[in-house]
Amino acid sequence: MYQVGNLVKKLSDKHGRKRESLMPILQGIVEKHNYLTDEAMVEVAKELDISAAEVYGTASFYTFLDTQVRGKYVIRVCKTITCSMKGKNEIIQTLEDILKIKVGETTSDKNFSLIETNCIGWCHKAPAILINEIPYTELTPEKIVEIIKGYLHK
């Protein structure tokens, strides 16, 4: 588990301790650690003097504020219509094969998580994925292998 106390304090100092600061603080934690641990959410609740259930409620509303363990690189495959028509399933199949995980899972070395996402706005260059915040578009199985290789060597 990652240590989050100082980060939460730093983010609260930066954004303020009002209720409306909750989102930027949660985003700040996710930016750094990819997901929110229970400890992180409790820490935020304490800092903003709101309930932990409320923090969890907000976090669980947003797909990009994960409350489950996520790897260093979160791969989000667009699952909406255009990407589906342009070969999303092949992309997922390829990713599952090279990472040896299913959609929704994280590799045992905690390097990659594979999940599906709703439209990320790259329909004109479908199929598209996000790896953390970087979009990769007009994908083919060959291209995706190369991209993942790049991350493996990072």
Place this chain on the structure above:
Amino acid sequence: MTINLNINDQKVSVPRGTTVLEAARKLNINIPTLCNHADLCVAGNCRVCVVEQKGARTLIAACAMPVSEGMDIYTNTLKVRNARKHIVELLLSEHRSDCTKCYKNQKCELQALANEFAFGDTIFLDLVEDHNYTIDRSSPSFIKDDSKCIRCQRCVRTCSELQYISAIAVSKKGSHQKISSFHNRPMSHVVCTNCGQCVNRCPTGALVEKTYIDQVWDAIYDTEKHVVVQTAPAVRVALGEDLGYDPGERVTGKMVTALKQLGIDSVLDTDFSADLTIMEEGTELLTRLKKALVDGDKNTVLPMFTSCSPGWIKFIEHKYPQFLPNLSTCKSPQQMFGALAKTFYAQKRHLDPSKIVSVSIMPCTAKKYEADRPEMRASGYKDIDFVLTTRELAVMIKQAGIDFRNLEPSRYDSVMGESTGAGVIFGATGGVMEAALRTAYEIVTGREVPFNNLNIIPARGMDGVKEATIKIEGCTGDWKFLEGVELKVAIAHGLTNANKVMKLVKSGKAAYHFIEIMACPGGCIGGGGQPIPTSMEIRKNRMKAIYSEDEHMVLRKSHENPEVIAIYKEFLGRPNSHLSHELLHTHYVERENY
């Protein structure tokens, strides 16, 4: 400023800011509601209250729409009726409608609406089976069944607005939306106080008390067992509501008769142990004052907080554990009674305590949790075996086929059935304070508390936080040190108000000596185990009944209760004696704040 509008072609004038729903009520036009609740802020999420506004493109939610000049509202057009029917049907499509098996059968607001609107076949699929709903039975006080939840969020608003806890909040979205605790943890493992205010306001069977009716029947039918019942002060002024009476009717005598007819071996009164609590807690307060003010004892902290309300106890354990030393060590009246039932009472009646089943009738769901606390086994047994709410007692009375209205009243049994008006007023916010002052003032000065007819008016009423200052004059004997002291007290009810007081205490700005806190709005009369529905008006009626019960008592000061005098003489010795501490006092636990 007055706004004029028409509802169903009838003219009505209301102040600006009034909602369409309120304006319609003024005309006695009924608009159905579901997520709306008089005690809570507007949510406008269930849409059951939609009405048609002339010239508007869409239907509007009457509960959330403020009136405007010249509005033409229609509440019963074809468009409105069709929309409402679909709305109720959509709610039902996500609600497990096993009504005949449901604890809330015939008491469910959704069922009542279905009865009005959604008769016949529905065009919507039943989605309940597709969801992986969970039923949380982890709390000893209540059950949370998500398959019956329609996400109206009354519980969420209750927990946040009235109780400042937010143990539950809305999580996820769309068809996955769910009312959940922190990370879906079991309710027994989160900050929940078991106060049951959410249970009081849930329109369906999604939140109900955990019932122990069958266990109590089993004990009654078991001829080996001696069943002792105690009834809390607030039960007698509310039980009638579930048995056909208007709010505020006192049914004490009939309730005692009904309990005897159920087959209870001995019907006794929590008011007795409320009087005992005053002796213990009053003595504790005076001892604390002496230690702090005269002896300068650094380990003695002020203000002292009352400890009767188990919801409040759990609140402070979670939220302000640094103030646990300020809590009175006195157990609540329920638990004092329980510890004595299997010791003193058993001896007096020559009974084997292992054969005694101790049942309490409480206006409260948190009492079920309190009875289960590991600290509450001072008698060597579980001090209280089962706790039933006011609502559960009403169910038992109906199950037994008792004609409640035509019962002759009867008196409580003895011993531990005698009480005073001071014990009765424990049921309303400020009552413990008033009872404590009636006794403490007299112990210290030898004179009655200086209020007309013992009625300490500043302690009464529905203000969220009440304060009073009482100057102590004419002290006698050991109490000379209190001469001229201005005793500062505060009273709060509802945990949001309790939190306000706690913030003051924490900041060091408030120099109180003694603070009474009750977890529920209005005190126990508004408890989570009381008849549903609840509203300020209903609670005020119950409160009036409590004080009228007090006025009608011959004895109105705890220290004059003959059975209390006797128990000290025969058994306990004196208040705060060694045996008292063993049986009647307890300690508290620090808990996590989530």
